[in-house]
Amino acid sequence: MEGIPTRMGDGSLVRMTRAEIEADIHAGVEAGVKRAKVEPLGADAIDHLVDVFASRARFSAVDIGDECILTSDGVGSQDTGSRITDLQNYEQTVCTDTVELYHHDYSFKPIKPVLPFEQEIMRQAQLLLTIPVAYGAMPDLGRYTVPDGPVPNWSQLLPLGRIDEARAAQEEAVEVAVDDIVYVAEGMYEAGADGINLDTAGAAGDADFLAALRAIERIRARYPDWGIQIGMASEFVLGMHGELEYDGVRLAGLWPADQMRLAAKAGVSIFGPAVNVNTGKTVAWNVARTCTIVKPCTDAAEIPIHLNGGMGVGGVPMHALPPVDAVSRASRACADVLRLDGL
Amino acid sequence: MQMTRRMRLPEAKAYVADKLGVSPADLSDPVTMSEVRRERGLGTIPTEDTATVNDALAIEAKINIARVLEVPVRSAERLRELTGG
Numbered sequence: 080m081e082g083i084p085t086r087m088g089d090g091s092l093v094r095m096t097r098a099e100i101e102a103d104i105h106a107g108v109e110a111g112v113k114r115a116k117v118e119p120l121g122a123d124a125i126d127h128l129v130d131v132f133a134s135r136a137r138f139s140a141v142d143i144g145d146e147c148i149l150t151s152d153g154v155g156s157q158d159t160g161s162r163i164t165d166l167q168n169y170e171q172t173v174c175t176d177t178v179e180l181y182h183h184d185y186s187f188k189p190i191k192p193v194l195p196f197e198q199e200i201m202r203q204a205q206l207l208l209t210i211p212v213a214y215g216a217m218p219d220l221g222r223y224t225v226p227d228g229p230v231p232n233w234s235q236l237l238p239l240g241r242i243d244e245a246r247a248a249q250e251e252a253v254e255v256a257v258d259d260i261v262y263v264a265e266g267m268y269e270a271g272a273d274g275i276n277l278d279t280a281g282a283a284g285d286a287d288f289l290a291a292l293r294a295i296e297r298i299r300a301r302y303p304d305w306g307i308q309i310g311m312a313s314e315f316v317l318g319m320h321g322e323l324e325y326d327g328v329r330l331a332g333l334w335p336a337d338q339m340r341l342a343a344k345a346g347v348s349i350f351g352p353a354v355n356v357n358t359g360k361t362v363a364w365n366v367a368r369t370c371t372i373v374k375p376c377t378d379a380a381e382i383p384i385h386l387n388g389g390m391g392v393g394g395v396p397m398h399a400l401p402p403v404d405a406v407s408r409a410s411r412a413c414a415d416v417l418r419l420d421g422l
Numbered sequence: 423m424q425m426t427r428r429m430r431l432p433e434a435k436a437y438v439a440d441k442l443g444v445s446p447a448d449l450s451d452p453v454t455m456s457e458v459r460r461e462r463g464l465g466t467i468p469t470e471d472t473a474t475v476n477d478a479l480a481i482e483a484k485i486n487i488a489r490v491l492e493v494p495v496r497s498a499e500r501l502r503e504l505t506g507g
Contacts, residue, residue, distance in 0.1 A: 211425060273496055349424055421431070
């Protein structure tokens with residue numbers, strides 16, 4: 080059949096010539112350069128991306144010996160057996176490197192009242208699995224606003240022009256969220272968890288990211304050798320507050336390299352940049368853009384970098400069942416070009 | 423090594439390979455590593471084809487991993503605390 084089968088960012092199959100794929104990759108690089116104000120990828124990296132995406136193979140993978148580590152934001156469907164069975168299946172059948180126990184309400188705030196139950200599951204999981212078992216949830220600052228939480232809702236205040244009140248509400252929410260994150264982390268450490276993952280950090284903007292950083296700082300001070308991972312919500316930090324700083328750096332508008340520097344300063348073990356997928360562009364375009372935006376981060380990092388790759392980030396199509404040809408190409412391409420420590 | 427020592431991948435692979443007496447490339451070779459893991463009690467898939475009752479698995483293996491790699495494993499530390507081991 081004419082054309083090489085490849086994917087759009089929504090997962091749909093399209094057929095393109097090698098020249099069309101190459102043009103898309105160049106366009107993706109240019110889009111990354113323009114958006115994040117970074118250097119373009121080198122010719123070797125672009126050639127490699129073209130080779131990866133011009134293949135007709137069902138599956139693509141790194142060279143033998145170049146394998147990297149897989150971490151997760153929640154493991155298992157919670158629809159088969161127990162949550163521990165989910166973790167065991169991932170260890171023994173999927174053969175993943177690590178697993179993450181999670182509560183289906185994946186935020187620190189709702190976990191707080193059920194922490195003893197979560198601790199017991201973690202304790203049992205640690206007895207039954209060999210690979211590292213982390214615990215994860217989202218800072219999810221929006222949970223702290225009325226009517227569900229104690230803080231005025233800045234999303235309601237901002238459209239009314241009540242800027243000072245909206246900012247004060249976010250600052251108040253940061254304090255409460257940090258206490259909750261640290262409380263859950265301490266509980267999980269006591270239960271034997273190998274680490275804590277603050278996932279989708281920055282989802283509610285700069286205050287959300289600040290809460291994650293301050294919590295990490297406290298957790299690291301208490302547990303110098305513990306695994307602490309952060310996964311970002313999107314490619315740059317939204318300025319919902321606009322004036323918040325960490326270590327003298329304004330958080331609004333930060334791109335992955337600067338996000339990583341602050342996360343490392345706070346004490347994370349592993350940083351996970353996230354670059355959003357444009358569903359109207361090809362996976363090749365999205366991966367080229369992702370690599371361009373993240374390259375300054377991986378080049379500068381002194382800590383492990385696990386790129387967020389899945390369902391709408393890291394070049395993986397925005398689909399609940401992303402096709403393996405697209406997932407493997409996006410993962411392999413990013414691992415190769417960015418020299419990732421993990422995904 | 424990444425979680426507790428914040429090592430990047432090449433450094434982490436080199437460290438573990440050195441501790442186990444293999445090359446970094448061996449770490450992802452299941453044939454080589456099945457022997458290394460069994461000899462050192464580092465755990466494997468618990469089926470009748472891959473493990474016997476004499477092989478360390480799960481928390482047993484994690485205690486060995488902590489010792490062999492000289493790395494803190496929280497669940498192993500906790501077990502020792504609770505059992506006086």
